[in-house]
Amino acid sequence: MAAFYQLEFEKPILEIEREIETLEARLAGREPADAAPDAQPLSPDQALRRVETLRAQREQTLRDVYTRLTAWETVRVARHPKRPQTRDYIELMCKDFCELHGDRRFGDDPAMVCGFGRIGPHRCLLVGHQKGRTTQEKLACHFGCAHPEGYRKALLKMQLAEKYRVPIVTFVDTPGAYPGVGAEQRGQAEAIAVNLREMSRLHTPIVSIVIGEGGSGGALGIAVADRVAMLTHAWYSVISPEGCAAILWKQANEQTNTAAAKALKLTARDNLELGIIDDVIEEPIGGAHRDPAGAARNLESWIISALADLKQQDPASLVERRYQRFRRLGQYIETAPPVETLG
Amino acid sequence: MTKVAARTWTEIKPARKAVIPEGLWLRCPGCSQMVYRKQMESNLHCCPECQHHFRVGAAERIRQLADEGSFEPLFTNLSPTDPLKFKDVKTYQDRLVAEQAKSREADACKAGTCFIKGRPALVCVLDLSFMMGSMGSVVGEIVTRSIEAATERDLPLVIVSGSGGARMQEAGLSLMQMAKSSAALARFDEAGGLFISVLTDPTTGGVTASFAMLGDVILAEPKALIGFAGPRVIQQTIRQELPEGFQRSEYLLEAGMIDRVVARPQLRSEIARLIDYTGKA
Ligand SMILES: [Zn+2]
Numbered sequence: 001m002a003a004f005y006q007l008e009f010e011k012p013i014l015e016i017e018r019e020i021e022t023l024e025a026r027l028a029g030r031e032p033a034d035a036a037p038d039a040q041p042l043s044p045d046q047a048l049r050r051v052e053t054l055r056a057q058r059e060q061t062l063r064d065v066y067t068r069l070t071a072w073e074t075v076r077v078a079r080h081p082k083r084p085q086t087r088d089y090i091e092l093m094c095k096d097f098c099e100l101h102g103d104r105r106f107g108d109d110p111a112m113v114c115g116f117g118r119i120g121p122h123r124c125l126l127v128g129h130q131k132g133r134t135t136q137e138k139l140a141c142h143f144g145c146a147h148p149e150g151y152r153k154a155l156l157k158m159q160l161a162e163k164y165r166v167p168i169v170t171f172v173d174t175p176g177a178y179p180g181v182g183a184e185q186r187g188q189a190e191a192i193a194v195n196l197r198e199m200s201r202l203h204t205p206i207v208s209i210v211i212g213e214g215g216s217g218g219a220l221g222i223a224v225a226d227r228v229a230m231l232t233h234a235w236y237s238v239i240s241p242e243g244c245a246a247i248l249w250k251q252a253n254e255q256t257n258t259a260a261a262k263a264l265k266l267t268a269r270d271n272l273e274l275g276i277i278d279d280v281i282e283e284p285i286g287g288a289h290r291d292p293a294g295a296a297r298n299l300e301s302w303i304i305s306a307l308a309d310l311k312q313q314d315p316a317s318l319v320e321r322r323y324q325r326f327r328r329l330g331q332y333i334e335t336a337p338p339v340e341t342l343g
Numbered sequence: 344m345t346k347v348a349a350r351t352w353t354e355i356k357p358a359r360k361a362v363i364p365e366g367l368w369l370r371c372p373g374c375s376q377m378v379y380r381k382q383m384e385s386n387l388h389c390c391p392e393c394q395h396h397f398r399v400g401a402a403e404r405i406r407q408l409a410d411e412g413s414f415e416p417l418f419t420n421l422s423p424t425d426p427l428k429f430k431d432v433k434t435y436q437d438r439l440v441a442e443q444a445k446s447r448e449a450d451a452c453k454a455g456t457c458f459i460k461g462r463p464a465l466v467c468v469l470d471l472s473f474m475m476g477s478m479g480s481v482v483g484e485i486v487t488r489s490i491e492a493a494t495e496r497d498l499p500l501v502i503v504s505g506s507g508g509a510r511m512q513e514a515g516l517s518l519m520q521m522a523k524s525s526a527a528l529a530r531f532d533e534a535g536g537l538f539i540s541v542l543t544d545p546t547t548g549g550v551t552a553s554f555a556m557l558g559d560v561i562l563a564e565p566k567a568l569i570g571f572a573g574p575r576v577i578q579q580t581i582r583q584e585l586p587e588g589f590q591r592s593e594y595l596l597e598a599g600m601i602d603r604v605v606a607r608p609q610l611r612s613e614i615a616r617l618i619d620y621t622g623k624a
Contacts, residue, residue, distance in 0.1 A: 179572030189551035189571035200526035248431035330480035
């Protein structure tokens with residue numbers, strides 16, 4: 001097992017996997033370099049049976065661990081370096097992706113990927129945050145933090161899609177919009193605000209899926225949609241747990257991050273309960289990073305059925321329903337209006 | 344509708360005690376002079392020496408903007424709840440009770456109709472003295488209802504922002520207020536409405552990244568801090584000195600992000616002039 005990004009709660013799983021590897025290596029007639037200490041010398045028959053038992057055990061442990069993730073553990077899974085990103089899903093779902101670049105004003109932000117593609121029977125415009133896989137790509141993408149030109153590029157392409165009544169699919173995966181000098185100078189806030197206003201009135205179906213991180217306005221900037229879903233181990237909230245901990249607890253550490261993540265109600269289930277999202281899309285057991293193709297299949301079938309449904313609505317009622325979807329969000333106490341006092 | 348327009352609002356506590364300590368005299372953060380509080384207050388809460396703009400609460404702002412006695416409040420029957428049962432070192436519930444006791448307000452936003460130099464308008468003001476003017480469900484709802492009311496009544500809309508951004512204690516629901524208010528502005532825009540957005544010190548985060556930057560005309564008070572991310576967050580990210588005057592009104596004007604920097608004494612006449620030019624009087 002490569003020692004990448006070991007999540008503390010995955011330790012029991014890693015131990016089982018190591019024993020499986022040791023046994024399999026011995027069965028293949030090799031002595032593993034990194035033998036598990038408790039792997040008994042077994043006959044080939046015994047070893048095969050043991051591997052089978054261990055595999056079942058691994059499944060069960062994965063299921064147990066991943067159904068009981070805390071909010072903070074969910075955030076860690078959502079940030080897993082092997083977790084599929086926008087470009088991975090596009091590659092897994094679309095055969096003929098036609099990327100479209102540039103905002104026609106300033107530049108081409110690699111942290112925002114846009115282009116036409118086909119998902120099942122639907123021609124669509126895909127828009128998504130890209131975090132980057134290699135160090136070079138990560139730096140170019142600012143780890144998934146888009147600049148104003150990224151948001152403006154997204155809007156430009158979405159308006160193009162609207163012109164031809166092509167439905168829009170967005171993948172949200174960002175810790176937040178980029179906080180930097182150039183971003184502020186070029187109007188980060190304005191770029192996001194304009195996207196919120198314009199997406200609300202696009203006369204074409206829009207579906208959004210939070211595939212990893214849904215950090216604040218930077219996430220919402222491409223997520224004003226008719227249907228919003230989250231993958232099981234994604235998170236979506238107004239601020240990252242660390243940001244929240246630093247402000248409200250005055251320090252971000254393991255303990256305060258855990259508390260902040262819980263308080264922010266950022267998991268898929270919490271967001272579903274709050275009415276912020278419409279659906280939770282199941283990830284394969286043990287998370288999308290263990291089975292990107294499986295995650296892509298679930299994502300794909302959700303998109304296909306959501307778009308089939310939305311395409312039947314006429315554009316005006318689509319926009320009206322999208323407006324009402326966001327209009328009713330919020331909880332407050334409303335008392336009877338004050339009565340005019342006489343005299 | 345109760346008429347409370349003639350009330351005075353001197354009981355409103357200022358946003359930061361460090362800036363305005365109790366007492367007859369206070370030190371101006373602009374020029375470091377000791378200024379006489381009454382004189383500052385009668386000067387639209389600006390320093391009589393250097394015109395430093397002190398922060399003002401929503402009620403005082405409305406008193407400054409509206410023709411005397413013309414303000415009629417709207418949506419005063421909304422108050423916050425604690426949908427997430429949020430708890431950090433304190434519960435949100437306790438914070439709300441403390442803020443309400445301190446400010447005698449339900450939440451961080453006031454709206455109503457008024458006349459501005461004789462022109463009818465719908466004004467909506469965020470109140471920094473209540474949880475840093477942060478936007479939760481109540482603020483989002485009052486802003487959205489204000490936009491809808493301005494649309495229905497064909498009134499010019501003036502929103503004065505001063506806010507730390509979306510309210511963390513209502514988390515995802517606060518975030519959704521950004522989409523809700525921005526979508527309402529799309530409809531106002533389609534109806535041909537005039538939205539004058541006035542930005543004051545400070546306007547940051549989710550408020551800037553939604554309705555505040557969507558004004559048909561955007562005005563800002565001098566030297567106001569306006570941005571998406573706070574300067575500290577930016578400094579931690581880029582690990583460089585920030586440019587002189589970064590994220591201040593004058594900097595934004597130069598960057599092309601706002602229309603005008605307007606000093607407080609001119610705000611009323613500037614708004615009236617814009618209403619006239621757009622034919623919305
Ligand atoms: Zn002064």
